[in-house]
Amino acid sequence: MIRRVKPAFVSLFAAAALSLAGCGQALAAENYVRAPVAATKAKENGLKTAIFAGGCFWGVEAVFSHVKGVKSAVSGYHGGTKRQAKYNIVSSGVTDHVEAVKITYDPAQIRYDQLLRIFFSVVADPTLRNRQGPDTGAQYNAEIIPTSAEQRRVADAYLAQMKRSGTWDKPIVTSVMPAKTFYPAEAYHQNFALKNPRHGYIVRWDAPKVAALEEFYPGVYRASFLRD
Incomplete structure (x- = not known):
């Protein structure tokens, strides 16, 4: 069920990716999977916020x-304390934070359940705990962080659906x-990727x-970067 995407625009710069400073060190390509369409649709009106780790x-x-309907995307730290919410501390793995992104979106253009599908298709591997890609530690754990009762309802239903789907070869964690x-x-x-392509x-x-x-979702793909 899992497939590897080899996009044409990923250039030979990938060969120089080893041992560079950043969130972690590049080790190998990731797999991407077309997550199931959510059976439970979100019912929201007006601009909403959601957090994804x-x-x-x-x-x-x-x-x-790059998702149509997303109005802002802010990188940050979820949980923990304000005093320790600094990159050099969080990246050490000794805090209670996770690296996360808070987005503001228009449900008339992109629903929360669609955001969940995108997240589990191309952003995070739901079978990994305390790591993603080359990055290891609790600060890199994949988490869904609803900001409303409606988002919680949809997220719970979608995770249950994912576990029943058989789409992934390993247990959903x-x-x-x-x-x-x-x-x-x-x-x-x-805007790190925009500024450092x-x-x-x-x-x-x-x-x-x-x-x-x-490739997976051309209907919601926005070619240009969102500029907050």
């Missing part, structure tokens, strides 16, 4: 910034977590995610 926040932000404080990350992390980590790990989004 899916490993290094650069890639999470990059994908959602991603959890729905209660919303806590979200702390925006440092300015240099915002040739960074080795972006080329190796995050550009393929955006390419997979375009």
